[in-house]
Amino acid sequence: MEVSEPVATRILHPLDLDIAAAxxxxxxxxxxxxxxxxxxxxxxLQQPTEGSYRFDGKEIAGMxxxxxxxxxxRDVGFVFQHSHLIEERSVxxxxxxxxxxxxxxxxxxxxxxxxxxxxxxLAALAARRSGFLSGGERHRVAIAxxxxxxxxxxxxxxxxxxxxxxxxxxxxxxxxxxxxxxxxVILVTHDxxxxxxxxxxxxxVDGRLVDEAHS
Amino acid sequence: MTWRRRIETIRxxxxxxxxxxxxxxxxxxGMIAGITLGVAGVVGIVVIxxxxxxxxxRQFDLQRSDRVVVRSFSPTQAGFDPQRVAAxxxxxxxxxxxxxxxxxxxxxxxxxxxxxxxxRPLLVVDAAGLxxxxxxxxxxxxxxxxxxxxxxxxxxxxxxxxxxxxxPGSDLADTRVLVRGIPFEVAGIVANDDGFxxxxxxxxxxRPTAVAVLGGAGENVRxxxxxxxxxASAVGDNMVAGLDPHRELxxxxxxxxxGKILLSKVGSDLRRIGAALxxxxxxxxxxxxxxxxxxxxxxxxxxxxxxxxxxxxxxxIGVLVLTExxxxxxxxxxxGVGLGLGVAAIWSxxxxxxxxxxxxLPLAAIGAGLTASLVGGLIPAYLAASTPPMTAMRx
Numbered sequence: 001m002e003v004s005e006p007v008a009t010r011i012l013h014p015l016d017l018d019i020a021a022a023x024x025x026x027x028x029x030x031x032x033x034x035x036x037x038x039x040x041x042x043x044x045l046q047q048p049t050e051g052s053y054r055f056d057g058k059e060i061a062g063m064x065x066x067x068x069x070x071x072x073x074r075d076v077g078f079v080f081q082h083s084h085l086i087e088e089r090s091v092x093x094x095x096x097x098x099x100x101x102x103x104x105x106x107x108x109x110x111x112x113x114x115x116x117x118x119x120x121x122l123a124a125l126a127a128r129r130s131g132f133l134s135g136g137e138r139h140r141v142a143i144a145x146x147x148x149x150x151x152x153x154x155x156x157x158x159x160x161x162x163x164x165x166x167x168x169x170x171x172x173x174x175x176x177x178x179x180x181x182x183x184x185v186i187l188v189t190h191d192x193x194x195x196x197x198x199x200x201x202x203x204x205v206d207g208r209l210v211d212e213a214h215s
Numbered sequence: 216m217t218w219r220r221r222i223e224t225i226r227x228x229x230x231x232x233x234x235x236x237x238x239x240x241x242x243x244x245g246m247i248a249g250i251t252l253g254v255a256g257v258v259g260i261v262v263i264x265x266x267x268x269x270x271x272x273r274q275f276d277l278q279r280s281d282r283v284v285v286r287s288f289s290p291t292q293a294g295f296d297p298q299r300v301a302a303x304x305x306x307x308x309x310x311x312x313x314x315x316x317x318x319x320x321x322x323x324x325x326x327x328x329x330x331x332x333x334x335r336p337l338l339v340v341d342a343a344g345l346x347x348x349x350x351x352x353x354x355x356x357x358x359x360x361x362x363x364x365x366x367x368x369x370x371x372x373x374x375x376x377x378x379x380x381x382x383p384g385s386d387l388a389d390t391r392v393l394v395r396g397i398p399f400e401v402a403g404i405v406a407n408d409d410g411f412x413x414x415x416x417x418x419x420x421x422r423p424t425a426v427a428v429l430g431g432a433g434e435n436v437r438x439x440x441x442x443x444x445x446x447a448s449a450v451g452d453n454m455v456a457g458l459d460p461h462r463e464l465x466x467x468x469x470x471x472x473x474g475k476i477l478l479s480k481v482g483s484d485l486r487r488i489g490a491a492l493x494x495x496x497x498x499x500x501x502x503x504x505x506x507x508x509x510x511x512x513x514x515x516x517x518x519x520x521x522x523x524x525x526x527x528x529x530x531x532i533g534v535l536v537l538t539e540x541x542x543x544x545x546x547x548x549x550x551g552v553g554l555g556l557g558v559a560a561i562w563s564x565x566x567x568x569x570x571x572x573x574x575x576l577p578l579a580a581i582g583a584g585l586t587a588s589l590v591g592g593l594i595p596a597y598l599a600a601s602t603p604p605m606t607a608m609r610x
Contacts, residue, residue, distance in 0.1 A: 040605055043524075045524055045603075045604045045605050046603070046604075046605050065528075065529065066528055066529075069523070069526050069527065069528045069529075069604075070526065070528075071526075072524065072525065072526040072604070073525065073526020073527070074526070076526075078524055078525070080521075084517060084518075084521045086518055086521075088234070088238045089234060093234075097521070097522065097525055098525060100522070100525050100526045100527050100531075101526055101527075103220055104220075105219065105220070105223060106223055106226075145525075
């Protein structure tokens, strides 16, 4: 698949990439190489201008906006570089945002949020306002929000960029462990430590997939 | 989706909207102020108008118009058909009905020696017209004699009689006055202190006398009916059709405005002003809501992009913003109703009036405020729904 901006600047050149289910892969490369664009295509945040993107055999490219939204709601969890928590809301309220579209009762929602927060080790902070959390805690909440609906795909964009070494490792470990729950994890990162936690590393330079390394 | 799930979805949407509004109290207060003032304006003015109207109704119950005046705009010597006038008199609310025309607004009247000369109204009347206007004969021949008067015979008003030196108690035999220089025998003296006071200073003659002695067709040919209070409008319509079914005289109901109806119209005008003022304030509120929400949408692009990335559909994001505007609208409307009622209550209390509140008004005002708020939220909702999910990734 490939994508271009309206003025015909090619951001991603045609590339073939197969990612096995329930594996963790890292997409690495220099700034501006097209890593985030690739992640956004895989996460169905935007459509490729050409080519095909199949998820579990189903064609995603060409889906309607509503279809893409349903796909994201059902199958994709995102962890963004800056967590993107709604700071004025509680930790639980932020995690619950990940349950959009789920036909669940209030109690079921609460249970799922608690489970997700336990998994990232923040159950004790469930009622705390997100704005009062540390950087590492915020990332954990973002991971819990991505995991709460048990997605089949988790996309993490620079999840360790603003964190110290130890906290970063903890986050990478948490994300890599998500594969245990059957999720496929795609890490978009500059962090060389990511290779230690993933099954494969894909390098992108100037919009081209230049090599592939397996750990 | 079961109804429990639907309720849960609505609850979460409302909680989301309320949280968003509470997170920006300054914006929210600014947003609801316009709607609040608009609703308060409508409620306050309408309640005050209603309350005032009731006071008017109470005070004017005994002062309603009880006279109907039907005037011909076509000159006529023949006057009105006596049978048709009699038919009008048969109408249930009609007490008396008869001719009470102003033949001329000013004719020269003097004593036979030319002294005490002055300009006076000349009226053409019949006995029923005297009764209908409560014009009393205080001396001389009774009003019923007007029917037989053909020659230069007149009844004069008591003020005119005084000016001419004719005392009410004096013998009217051989008493004469000059009207337009024509000597008239004074048959009686009349008085009116019930809204037709000009009769007390004028000259009254029968129609045959006016036509035969003075000539012409008269300026203001009319029938006056004394009716039961509250029936003037209905009787007026019937009289026009009954007196002139073939439209030969070009009759018109010129009944003086009923005080109650007049003030009722004032009340209606006041309510309309209230509605217009409220509508204008509502428009201002709508624009405020739109402006504030658009600012909020712009400031929340990251959050909205996040929701979109999480899988929220455009419609749901739009509904979230509309729910916020609706929540603000309901809160603003309730505050506005309270404020408007409070002001009206204080006003009524100061006037020692009993507050009158139409039961539908609070609900209608809240509905109007909600509608204004929702309309104001349409564009921001559209903008919010258009936030691309990539916003979350790029910001």
